[in-house]
Amino acid sequence: MARTSIRIVFFVALASVVSLLRAADVPDPKAPVAQKINKPAQSGDRPLPGSRVEVPIDDIRLDRAMNKVLQDMVEKGTVFEKSDLEKVLNRREPLNLEPIPVQTTPLDGPELYRRAVKSTLALYSLSAADAKARHGARLGAAFFVHPSGIVATCYHSIRFAEPFAVTAATADGAVLKVSHILAIYPKQDLAFLKIEVNGVECLPLRSDAPAGTRLHALGHPSAWHFYMIEGILARYGLRRDAEKTGAAMPARMNLSIDSGPGFSGGPVLDTAGNVVGMIDSMSESGGKSPYKVHSAIPARQILGRFSEEYHETLNEAEMRRVFSAPETRPATQAP
Numbered sequence: 001m002a003r004t005s006i007r008i009v010f011f012v013a014l015a016s017v018v019s020l021l022r023a024a025d026v027p028d029p030k031a032p033v034a035q036k037i038n039k040p041a042q043s044g045d046r047p048l049p050g051s052r053v054e055v056p057i058d059d060i061r062l063d064r065a066m067n068k069v070l071q072d073m074v075e076k077g078t079v080f081e082k083s084d085l086e087k088v089l090n091r092r093e094p095l096n097l098e099p100i101p102v103q104t105t106p107l108d109g110p111e112l113y114r115r116a117v118k119s120t121l122a123l124y125s126l127s128a129a130d131a132k133a134r135h136g137a138r139l140g141a142a143f144f145v146h147p148s149g150i151v152a153t154c155y156h157s158i159r160f161a162e163p164f165a166v167t168a169a170t171a172d173g174a175v176l177k178v179s180h181i182l183a184i185y186p187k188q189d190l191a192f193l194k195i196e197v198n199g200v201e202c203l204p205l206r207s208d209a210p211a212g213t214r215l216h217a218l219g220h221p222s223a224w225h226f227y228m229i230e231g232i233l234a235r236y237g238l239r240r241d242a243e244k245t246g247a248a249m250p251a252r253m254n255l256s257i258d259s260g261p262g263f264s265g266g267p268v269l270d271t272a273g274n275v276v277g278m279i280d281s282m283s284e285s286g287g288k289s290p291y292k293v294h295s296a297i298p299a300r301q302i303l304g305r306f307s308e309e310y311h312e313t314l315n316e317a318e319m320r321r322v323f324s325a326p327e328t329r330p331a332t333q334a335p
Contacts, residue, residue: 231257
């Protein structure tokens with residue numbers, strides 16, 4: 001009888017230990033993965049932050065954490081200089097990248113969001129002058145175009161005339177180092193950066209999306225991170241330079257989509273998850289009936305830098321604007 005009691009106690013204790021071990025693998029809904037700065041989510045079935053009600057993204061916490069990371073980088077001198085931009089200005093030689101094959105199978109909404117978020121970063125940058133004044137960092141987007149860690153983004157996201165720090169965050173809170181600026185093309189508002197990571201999921205680039213294509217875009221409007229919107233490819237049109245001289249600039253994709261600050265550098269995707277463009281600007285017509293037009297860099301221009309030499313040059317007026325700083329983001333966080 002005594003031996004039977006001992007066995008029962010042993011198996012009850014063993015069951016309790018197994019139960020505790022299983023519980024340790026269950027994510028705590030009160031501690032979203034996105035709050036764990038510098039601690040990426042483990043692989044498995046855990047949903048991406050922002051994709052399910054039990055894993056909401058804490059925008060204020062992420063924004064404040066990234067601003068703190070950049071302040072520390074500036075204080076330690078971990079910065080890029082204006083000379084780093086000048087060295088890769090209008091890089092002539094191609095990047096020699098192999099494009100990811102275009103996909104043809106339509107995705108449902110949740111899978112499209114998952115793929116977009118897995119391949120997209122929140123790109124934060126801060127100049128030394130803004131850090132000293134305690135201004136908020138600039139926030140844009142970037143997305144992986146090659147498994148080696150190369151991302152495409154908008155040049156204006158890193159356009160500085162003084163030393164600056166730049167870093168990136170994933171949706172699950174991992175802080176990723178930008179190790180190199182590979183190329184900048186101011187006329188196209190295009191830049192390529194090298195992130196210190198390998199074997200990442202990438203988004204394929206599709207160069208032939210026609211007007212009327214249904215689209216989704218991902219960005220970080222007003223520090224609402226990894227925010228997806230929907231619209232239509234309205235048309236392709238010519239862009240004019242900022243001095244209104246009438247000179248034609250590279251063609252732009254016009255979108256019937258409600259983007260805004262924080263979407264710059266974000267991917268524009270078709271229903272199969274191919275990038276057809278990258279959001280770069282929003283303009284508003286004047287007069288009694290103002291209208292906002294949202295524009296994107298066509299994927300064809302991004303793909304061109306993979307394998308083609310670049311022969312565009314900048315005139316004197318354009319060169320003066322290359323390193324002029326855009327407006328600083330105020331030191332405010334997401335609501």
